[in-house]
Amino acid sequence: MQKIKLFTPGPTMVPPEVTVAMAEPFDHHRTQAHRKILQNVTRKLQYVFQTKADCLVITGSGTAAMEAGIVGVGSPSSKALVVCGGKFSERWAKVCHNFGIKLIAHELEWGYGATAETVAGHLGRDKSIDTVIITHSETSTAAVSDVEAIAKITREHDCLLVVDGITSVGAIPVKMDEWGIDVLVCSSQKALMTPPGLGVIAVNERAWKRIQSFSPPAYYLRLQSYVEALQSNDSPYTPAITLVKGLNQALSMIEDEGIENIWRRTRRLAEATRAAMQAINLEVFAKHPVDSLTAIVLPESIDEPTFRRNLRERFGYVVAGGQGHLKGRIFRVNHMGYVDESDTLGLIGAIELLLHEMGHKFHLGNGPKAAISVLSRTA
Amino acid sequence: MQKIKLFTPGPTMVPPEVTVAMAEPFDHHRTQAHRKILQNVTRKLQYVFQTKADCLVITGSGTAAMEAGIVGVGSPSSKALVVCGGKFSERWAKVCHNFGIKLIAHELEWGYGATAETVAGHLGRDKSIDTVIITHSETSTAAVSDVEAIAKITREHDCLLVVDGITSVGAIPVKMDEWGIDVLVCSSQKALMTPPGLGVIAVNERAWKRIQSFSPPAYYLRLQSYVEALQSNDSPYTPAITLVKGLNQALSMIEDEGIENIWRRTRRLAEATRAAMQAINLEVFAKHPVDSLTAIVLPESIDEPTFRRNLRERFGYVVAGGQGHLKGRIFRVNHMGYVDESDTLGLIGAIELLLHEMGHKFHLGNGPKAAISVLSRTA
Numbered sequence: 230m231q232k233i234k235l236f237t238p239g240p241t242m243v244p245p246e247v248t249v250a251m252a253e254p255f256d257h258h259r260t261q262a263h264r265k266i267l268q269n270v271t272r273k274l275q276y277v278f279q280t281k282a283d284c285l286v287i288t289g290s291g292t293a294a295m296e297a298g299i300v301g302v303g304s305p306s307s308k309a310l311v312v313c314g315g316k317f318s319e320r321w322a323k324v325c326h327n328f329g330i331k332l333i334a335h336e337l338e339w340g341y342g343a344t345a346e347t348v349a350g351h352l353g354r355d356k357s358i359d360t361v362i363i364t365h366s367e368t369s370t371a372a373v374s375d376v377e378a379i380a381k382i383t384r385e386h387d388c389l390l391v392v393d394g395i396t397s398v399g400a401i402p403v404k405m406d407e408w409g410i411d412v413l414v415c416s417s418q419k420a421l422m423t424p425p426g427l428g429v430i431a432v433n434e435r436a437w438k439r440i441q442s443f444s445p446p447a448y449y450l451r452l453q454s455y456v457e458a459l460q461s462n463d464s465p466y467t468p469a470i471t472l473v474k475g476l477n478q479a480l481s482m483i484e485d486e487g488i489e490n491i492w493r494r495t496r497r498l499a500e501a502t503r504a505a506m507q508a509i510n511l512e513v514f515a516k517h518p519v520d521s522l523t524a525i526v527l528p529e530s531i532d533e534p535t536f537r538r539n540l541r542e543r544f545g546y547v548v549a550g551g552q553g554h555l556k557g558r559i560f561r562v563n564h565m566g567y568v569d570e571s572d573t574l575g576l577i578g579a580i581e582l583l584l585h586e587m588g589h590k591f592h593l594g595n596g597p598k599a600a601i602s603v604l605s606r607t608a
Numbered sequence: 609m610q611k612i613k614l615f616t617p618g619p620t621m622v623p624p625e626v627t628v629a630m631a632e633p634f635d636h637h638r639t640q641a642h643r644k645i646l647q648n649v650t651r652k653l654q655y656v657f658q659t660k661a662d663c664l665v666i667t668g669s670g671t672a673a674m675e676a677g678i679v680g681v682g683s684p685s686s687k688a689l690v691v692c693g694g695k696f697s698e699r700w701a702k703v704c705h706n707f708g709i710k711l712i713a714h715e716l717e718w719g720y721g722a723t724a725e726t727v728a729g730h731l732g733r734d735k736s737i738d739t740v741i742i743t744h745s746e747t748s749t750a751a752v753s754d755v756e757a758i759a760k761i762t763r764e765h766d767c768l769l770v771v772d773g774i775t776s777v778g779a780i781p782v783k784m785d786e787w788g789i790d791v792l793v794c795s796s797q798k799a800l801m802t803p804p805g806l807g808v809i810a811v812n813e814r815a816w817k818r819i820q821s822f823s824p825p826a827y828y829l830r831l832q833s834y835v836e837a838l839q840s841n842d843s844p845y846t847p848a849i850t851l852v853k854g855l856n857q858a859l860s861m862i863e864d865e866g867i868e869n870i871w872r873r874t875r876r877l878a879e880a881t882r883a884a885m886q887a888i889n890l891e892v893f894a895k896h897p898v899d900s901l902t903a904i905v906l907p908e909s910i911d912e913p914t915f916r917r918n919l920r921e922r923f924g925y926v927v928a929g930g931q932g933h934l935k936g937r938i939f940r941v942n943h944m945g946y947v948d949e950s951d952t953l954g955l956i957g958a959i960e961l962l963l964h965e966m967g968h969k970f971h972l973g974n975g976p977k978a979a980i981s982v983l984s985r986t987a
Contacts, residue, residue, distance in 0.1 A: 237636045240849060251850065252631040255803065257616045257926050288805050289668045290845040293828040324827045418846060424634065426667050426805050426848030446825040448703045449672040466669040467797060469805030469848060470619060471630070547636050 233541075236576055237549045238368050238396055238522035240418040240425050241566040243475070247423055250478035251471040258470055264462035266477050271459065273480035277421070277488060278398060278413055278431045280405035285455040286476075287428045288469045291395040291416030294428025296324050297450040298391050298412040302360055302436055303330035304443040309360040309391075310335060310351050312343035315369035316552045317393060321362050328446065333358065339370045339555065340524075342517040345378035352386040360389045365397035366519040369552045371561060373401070373519035380409040389436055395419060398429075399483060400495045400521035400565040411436040417472060420491070420521065420565040422479040426472045432456075496520045497607045498564040498573045501600040505577045508599035509584065509591040514559050524551075524561045531587055533557045539587075544579040570604055610921075615955055616928045617747050617775055617901035619797040619804050620945040622854070626802055629857035630850040637849055643841035645856050650838065652859035653808055656800070656867060657777060657792055659784035661812045664834040665855075667848040670774040670795030673807025675703050676829040677770050677791040681739055681815055682709035683822040688739040688770075689714060689730050691722035691753070694746035695931045696772060704741075707825065712737065718749045718934065719903075721896040724757035731765040739768045744776035745898040748931045750940060752780070752898035759788040768815055774798060777808075778862060779874045779900035779944040790815040796851060799870070799900065799944040801858040805851045811835070875899045876986045877943040877952045880979040884956045887978035888963065888970040893938050903930075903940045910966055912936045918966075923958040949983055 235242050256262040267286070274284035287294050299321060303309065309330055311322040314337035325332040333355065335347060343363050352358055361383050365376050376392055383390040391412040397403050398413065399420030405413050411433050418425035432440065432452060440452055454465035483491060499520035503513050506525050514524035527533050533550060537560060540546045551559040562576060574597060581596040614621050635641040646665070653663035666673050678700060682688065688709055690701040693716035704711040712734065714726060722742050731737055740762050744755050755771055762769040770791040776782050777792065778799030784792050790812050797804035811819065811831060819831055833844035862870060878899035882892050885904050893903035906912050912929060916939060919925045930938040941955060953976060960975040 233633055233635060235636060239846065240634070240636060243634075248631050252627050254612055255619070255622075256612060257614060257619060257928075258804075260926070289672065289828065290847075292845045293668065296828045327823065327827045327830070328825045416846075424848065424850040425637075425846040426851060444706065446707045448706045449668060449675045450828065451706070466671045467618065467795075467804040468669075469803065469851065471803040471850070472805060472848065547639070549636075549638075 232545045233547060234545050234572070235547050236562045237547055238419070238561055238563040238565065241422065241563050242568060243424055244422055244479065244482060244567045246482065247475045247478045251475040253474065255470045255474060258464060258468055263470065266473060267464070268462045270473060270477045270480060273484055274429055277480065277483060278405050278415070279403065279407065280413070280431050280433070282405065282431045282433045283456055283459055284429055284431045285452065285459065286464070286468065286473065287430065287450070287455065288426065288466070289428050290425060291414060291428050292320065293450060294414045294416060294430045295321060295393055297447070297452055298414055298430050298432070299324050299330065299362065300328050300445045300447050300450065301440045301452045302389050302391060302412060303328060303445065304439060307359045308332065308357045309362055310348065310358045311362045312337060312347060312374070314341055314343065314372060315339055315364070315367035317368055317395070318364040321364070321393065340372050340515045342367065342372045342374035343379060344375050345382050348379045349382045352382060352388060358388060360391060362391045364393040365403065366401065366521050368396045368522065369555070370515055371519050371522045371524035372515040372517045376403070376410065377408045384409050389439060396521045396565065397519070399491065401519065402492050405431060405433070417476055421476060422482070422566040423472060423476045426469045427476060495564050497604060498568065498570070499523055500607065501573060501603040502562060502564065502577065504603045505596040505600040508595040509581055510589070521565045522561055522563050524559045526559050528589055531584065531589060533560065536560070536583065536587065539583055540579060543583070546576055546579055574600055611924045612926060613924050613951070614926050615941045616926055617798070617940055617942040617944065620801065620942050621947060622803055623801055623858065623861060623946045625861065626854045626857045630854040632853065634849045634853060637843060637847055642849065645852060646843065647841040649852060649856045649859060652863055656859065656862060657784050657794070657810045658782065658786065659792070659810050659812070661784065661810045662835055662838055663808055663810045664831065664838065665843070665847065665852065666807045666809065666829065666834065667805065667845070668807050669804060670793060670807050671699065672829060673793045673795060673809045674700060674772055676826070676831055677793055677809050677811070678703050678709065678741065679707050679824045679826050679829065680819045680831045681768050681770060681791060682707060682824065683818060686738045687711065687736045688741055689727065689737045690741045691716060691726060693720055693722065693751060694718055694743065694748035696747055697743040700741050700743070700772065719751050719894045721746065721751045721753035722758060723754050724761050727758050728761045731761060731767060737767060739770060741770045743772040744782065745780065745900050747775045747901065748934070749894055750898050750901050750903035751894040751896045755782070755789065756787045763788050768818060775900045775944060776898070778870065780898065781871050784810060784812070796855055800855060801861070801945040802851060802855045805848045806855060874943050876983060877947065877949070878902055879986065880952060880982040881941060881943065881956065883982045884975040884979040887974040888960055889968070900944045901940055901942050903938045905938050907968055910963065910968060912939065915939070915962065915966065918962050919958060922962070925955055925958055953979060
């Protein structure tokens with residue numbers, strides 16, 4: 230027997246209720262039955278995104294949805310500031326580059342998030358910047374950017390703010406309308422508890438003005454087509470029907486739990502995990518740690534591939550390794566979506582047991598003790 | 609009780625074996641387990657596409673995969689001939705237009721397929737055409753193009769041939785390498801018997817030369833990223849894991865049946881359906897009918913929405929209506945994938961019963977009789 234427990238920061242664990250919804254007989258997408266599902270999905274996404282804006286569902290990965298947003302607002306006259314502090318934010322700079330969108334890439338040290346000061350500095354110096362692209366939770370480093378404060382700055386400078394919320398929406402506080410995010414992107418396989426294959430993009434009125442002002446090189450990812458189809462609860466191209474049905478079920482579960490409760494649960498799991506890792510003499514990688522996932526530095530004495538292989542083969546836990554220059558140095562564990570206290574305590578225990586056997590020095594039992602202490606204190 | 613029977617030309621019916629494969633626990637995509645699945649999918653797709661070329665799986669609809677192909681070969685210096693005879697071929701002209709790819713759109717009367725003569729005429733007159741885009745089976749009209757003969761012409765003129773095989777691959781004979789198709793596209797929800805959400809694109813060496821010669825405005829749909837990832841049986845972005853697992857199962861079933869047997873089965877179902885419809889005084893719309901689906905003209909006395917609603921509510925059959933100017937005039941039924949003789953006879957009987965009740969005149973029983981006669985003769 231081996232129970233595979235996905236603790237990767239996407240895909241995350243999928244509730245059996247969602248699996249069942251995806252396995253039910255499905256209908257053609259141009260029917261009342263499916264339109265009703267898409268209508269419900271849209272409404273519930275607005276709750277999760279904390280917005281009244283249209284939430285458009287695109288069959289594709291989160292990268293596809295981010296490309297749709299970046300290219301959609303990247304008019305020939307515009308210039309984007311991309312704050313890069315990891316693999317995913319660097320990707321958004323590459324998207325700008327491939328489409329010939331003028332950009333300034335501000336490089337952060339990996340592990341830090343974007344701050345209002347950084348953004349304000351650029352916007353003060355260069356008045357031609359009209360778009361700011363921020364990765365809220367940088368999944369490669371588990372660092373968080375201060376999107377709420379950055380949104381104040383972009384409003385003051387009349388810039389559009391495009392936010393990669395792929396590992397933040399539905400996990401940590403994101404308030405699109407209240408904060409003033411103009412374009413916000415998420416994908417199915419993170420806090421939305423659905424298998425990969427759907428990207429979601431919400432676009433506010435300010436962003437629509439820009440989007441409608443020019444014709445970008447886009448067809449499948451042209452946002453206007455999605456918003457036009459949505460008027461009749463439809464999709465412009467054949468959607469991934471089974472995944473939309475799964476998402477509908479997952480969103481109902483999110484609605485039932487309440488988004489504030491989910492934010493709190495995710496934060497508690499993150500705090501417990503960080504405390505546990507520090508208690509067994511491991512370092513949390515990010516200087517601005519996000520609560521949706523945690524990146525942990527492995528001691529030099531521990532061989533990373535061996536550690537992750539053992540964690541999987543002996544305990545069934547699948548965690549992610551590092552990306553780019555962090556490969557072999559860190560591992561990353563998920564707190565988003567369908568993961569609870571006991572899941573997290575189980576993982577912490579397995580990590581402790583394994584590191585002990587691999588010769589890492591610490592007081593046995595300190596990890597779970599620290600985690601339980603946090604969970605008890607914040608209950 | 610209502611059994612919904614999807615007879616739309618996509619999405620088509622999904623075998624329970626595929627549903628089960630998609631509902632099983634799934635693994636992270638950057639694991640040996642998933643790489644093995646993608647490797648098997650790729651090998652089996654090569655069999656279905658009849659090619660040794662790389663078959664790239666893209667999370668997205670068939671439109672996404674076609675865009676990847678068109679934009680990938682549409683260099684700034686190239687010019688495309690798009691033969692348009694329905695909604696889907698017109699879409700490929702729009703893709704060229706949105707990306708600024710020079711094109712000649714040759715308009716066919718709807719119901720006809722592209723011929724070698726048409727293509728040869730254009731290539732003879734305009735030496736700057738270096739790409740020909742053909743929709744093999746035009747799903748909006750159920751007409752077939754003579755891709756084998758067209759491929760001879762494009763080879764002679766050293767043009768690249770891009771083929772939309774979305775409702776042809778896996779249903780009717782398509783021999784990528786033997787015929788000389790350079791770029792061939794399909795999607796999961798047709799003959800491949802998997803829910804929608806995956807596009808597949810095969811690209812031969814001739815096409816790769818063009819693709820590698822320039823940088824198109826593309827990121828998510830940039831083909832180089834997919835082929836690079838495939839070297840280690842990987843995907844560049846998080847793939848729709850559950851759908852890939854379903855496709856793997858469906859492809860095994862295709863392999864077990866044998867592609868020639870599937871082509872024969874599909875042809876027999878199409879011939880039986882056409883004979884049955886003609887035997888009850890209905891007209892087959894296409895002058896060059898394809899075998900993967902059939903478009904049938906409704907008599908003016910029959911209200912199309914009422915007909916389709918009754919077919920669904922009373923018998924559970926979901927068939928497609930017309931698109932564009934054919935809306936309300938035709939209905940379309942599927943022969944691709946998981947559909948057999950008895951399924952098709954059931955549909956024919958239901959159509960006959962319903963049209964009789966709606967006042968259409970014909971000899972009762974003629975439809976099934978004609979269908980059975982074809983099935984018996986071609987068994």
